[in-house]
Amino acid sequence: MDYDIICTGSGITVLSYVLSLLKKDPTKRVLIIEKHRLVGGYSTCFTRPNQDSILDVSLHKLTGMGKNGNLRKLLESYGMLSELQMVYPDVMFMASTEKGKIHFHHDMSSLIEALKNYCDEDNMLALDDFFSDVMTYGYDSYMQHEILMGNYEPDFKRLRFAHKNLKGITVYDKLKEKFKNSLLREMIAVPCIYVGAFPEQASYLYFLHVWYASFFNRTAYPTSGSQGISDFFRKEIEKLGGTFKLRETVEKIHLSSDGTRCEKIETHKATYTANKFVFNTSHEYVLSLMNQRERECIHLEQDQLPxxxxxxxxxxxxxxxxxxxxxxxxxxxxxxxxxxxxxxxxxxxxxxxxxxxxxxxxxxxxxxxxxxxxxxxxxxxxxxxxxxxxxxxxxxxxxxxxxxxxxxxxxxxxxxxxxxxxxxxxxxxxxxxxxxxxxxxxxxxxxxxxxxxxxxxxxxxxxRIPLKLCDNIQIMSQWVSGGGYEATIAFGHMSSQMEE
Ligand SMILES: Cc1cc2nc3c(=O)[nH]c(=O)nc-3n(C[C@H](O)[C@H](O)[C@H](O)COP(=O)(O)OP(=O)(O)OC[C@H]3O[C@@H](n4cnc5c(N)ncnc54)[C@H](O)[C@@H]3O)c2cc1C
Structure with missing residues (x-):
């Protein structure tokens, strides 16, 4: 075999996975193939001629960057925080309404003070109730990574209650139940945007965790832009012996005749073999690299996926x-x-x-x-x-x-x-x-x-979102972790720790 592991794509999930894997076992031979000349996927920056500016493809904030934030702990363990300078905004956002502007601070008392102008007595009670949901169910949900890593024991009764009663209800329905004032509802629902959803589409329980991660666990931005994050990972991975092949696109997957294993992948330049193949993409995209017979072996119908x-x-x-x-x-x-x-x-x-x-x-x-x-x-x-x-x-x-x-x-x-x-x-x-x-x-x-x-x-x-498509094809991307830097970086780390 050419490599132990070949990763297609160098998005942030794969970068985190490979770095923590190589830290755990530097003897692993890992190759990352990336179609662009820069690593990072959405975590990249670009420039335009004569504009003298640097534009960030996606990142505007890292969540979980407070003292006890999951992402902060992980980035510290990677050594990133001593190398990259971070800016920690005092205000989460300023909401601009037709009535005026309102600042959403990271600390709860300032936030409640600001929201009071939009609240009558009933809304105030509902607001207390909402914040209590964030600090309990949102917190438990946020700690899922730590629970899975065996570092945090939740209140299981509370967890069961939340899964039964808060997971299946949408943010829109729950907030409508709590607040009469529609402007207040829309302001509170803003963090749905951070996971690519509208309030009527997002689970209230997931939303509570996003609220906890972004408001009460601080956010940050690296002055280097997201490219600084990706380049840091690349440098550390290369130091530990990992290899990158840039400007190379994986075009085809070849499965064994019984469809249980990937035997090799083909780019426009070469063919590679490995024990394991990791894809930094969606399930649908991986299937598009197979032929019809191979796709049928995988038994994954589009309508099974969310x-x-x-x-x-x-x-x-x-x-x-x-x-x-x-x-x-x-x-x-x-x-x-x-x-x-x-x-x-x-x-x-x-x-x-x-x-x-x-x-x-x-x-x-x-x-x-x-x-x-x-x-x-x-x-x-x-x-x-x-x-x-x-x-x-x-x-x-x-x-x-x-x-x-x-x-x-x-x-x-x-x-x-x-x-x-x-x-x-x-x-x-x-x-x-x-x-x-x-x-x-x-x-x-x-x-x-x-x-x-x-x-x-x-x-x-x-x-059921499958992590593997066959014995040795694993999906390692926002399509299994959930979107966002915190979720993807934590997922990459956790996957490496679970690997033999
Ligand atoms: C506009 C926008 C703003 C966002 N803002 C934030 C934010 O502020 N905070 C936050 O936490 N999250 C934010 N996100 C979400 C976050 O950027 C993503 O969830 C995360 O970066 C996805 O990472 P990924 O590992 O799944 O890989 P991706 O970034 O999707 O990268 C996939 C990589 O695989 C490569 N690739 C694909 N196919 C092939 C192939 N065949 N051969 C070779 N290479 C291939 C691609 O070139 C790419 O580099 C934002 C997203 C968007 C779109």
Whole structure:
């Protein structure tokens, strides 16, 4: 065999898996094949000619970076925190509503104080109740990695209650049950965006854990951008003898005749053999590298898998003035939906008519809540950059490079910029450069199904997500861990520790 393990793709899950594996057993011969010249997948940065700025493909915040955060502990154990400088924003986000702006602080008393303006007495009680859910069920859920590693023993009665009563209910339904005020509901539901979901799609229990991880366990951003994280992993992996082959695309998988093992993989340059093959991609993508007979051997039907999370449309914007001087005063701003119940009903209709461009554009671009990051406050050396992310679906986007595609990009650009300018008017005259990445761009760049940046939807519906496709093919990506740096890095680490 050429290698013990060959990984296809160098996204963050694989980088974490390989580094902790090689730390545990440096004799393992590991190869990582990556189609780009940079490692990291979504965890990469890029530049544009004459723009003198660095743009981050995805990362705007690492969750779990507080003192007891899972991610902090892991990055410390990798030695990353002594090498990369981190910025720890004081405010989680500033929500911009038609009534004004409200700061969501990391500490609970300031947060409650800020939310009081939107609460009557009933809402205040409901708010206490919600925070109690975050600090109990959200906390237990967040500790799942530690539970699996044998480092934390939960209250099993509480855990059972949560799984029975809170997993199968959506954020939308639960918050509607708790709060009459729809603006309050939409503000509290914002962290759904961090897992590529809308409130009506996400499990309340999963959401509580995201809340705990992001609000009460602090967030951080490396001044090096996400590329710094990926490059750190690459350097450490190479030090321990791991090999990277960049600009090489895996094009074909060859299974044994009985379909139980992968015998080799083929790139456009060479063929490789290994004892084990790890794929940093979706199940669907792995199957697409097999022939029909091989796919049948795997016995994995598409409808057995959970629904795919939303993808993203992104506007990368370079300004000629520091964004904080233009009203974008904190690291993250949320432009809230003007009417969350109407937005939901449009999204329900859009999901039933995924190819209806006008309906989908209205539902996702015009009515839904969107996220704006001020990168200048996070990494000033990277330029006066802001980035806007909008959850979107791939189905209503035409083929890349066609005229309808180009026109659609211009439409999303002008609509989203209008929303930005409505909330932050001083930005209007400072825009120097805008670039749009659509779900199709993300799909082409990472090969993720539908261009999703978060894997499957965390809907709480029971579904079996297979970790292995046959004896020696393992999936190692957001499609098994759940989306986000914390979940993927922790999953990569845990998988290496469970390996013989
Ligand atoms: C816009 C956006 C913003 C986000 N913001 C955040 C955030 O702020 N915080 C957070 O925690 N999470 C965020 N996420 C989610 C997070 O980025 C992802 O969950 C995570 O990076 C996925 O990592 P992965 O290991 O699954 O691999 P991916 O990043 O999907 O990488 C897969 C890799 O495999 C390579 N590859 C695929 N097929 C082949 C092939 N055939 N041959 C060779 N190479 C191949 C690709 O080139 C790619 O490098 C965001 C996602 C998006 C889309």
């Amino acid at each position: 629904e795919i999370a939303n993808s993203t449309t992104t506007l990368y914007i370079i300004l000629n003035e520091a964004p904080e001087k233009l009203g974008l005063t904190v690291e993250e701003m949320i432009i809230l939906s003007p009417d969350c119940d109407m937005a939901k009903s449009y999204r329900d209709r859009a999901r039933a008519n995924p190819q209806d461009a006008a309906l989908n554009e209205k539902a996702y671009w015009e009515l839904s809540t969107i996220e704006v990051t001020n990168y200048h406050l996070l990494a000033p050396n990277h330029g006066k950059v802001i980035v806007i992310n909008v959850l979107d679906r791939i189905e209503h986007w035409p083929e890349r490079k066609t005229q309808p595609y180009k026109e659609k990009k211009l439409r999303v650009q002008s609509l989203i910029l209008k929303r930005l300018i409505d909330h932050f008017p001083r930005v209007r005259d400072a825009i120097k450069y805008v670039e749009v990445a659509s779900p199709k761009t993300y799909k082409r760049y990472t090969n993720n199904t539908n261009g999703s940046g978060f894997g499957y939807l965390v809907s709480g519906k029971s579904a």
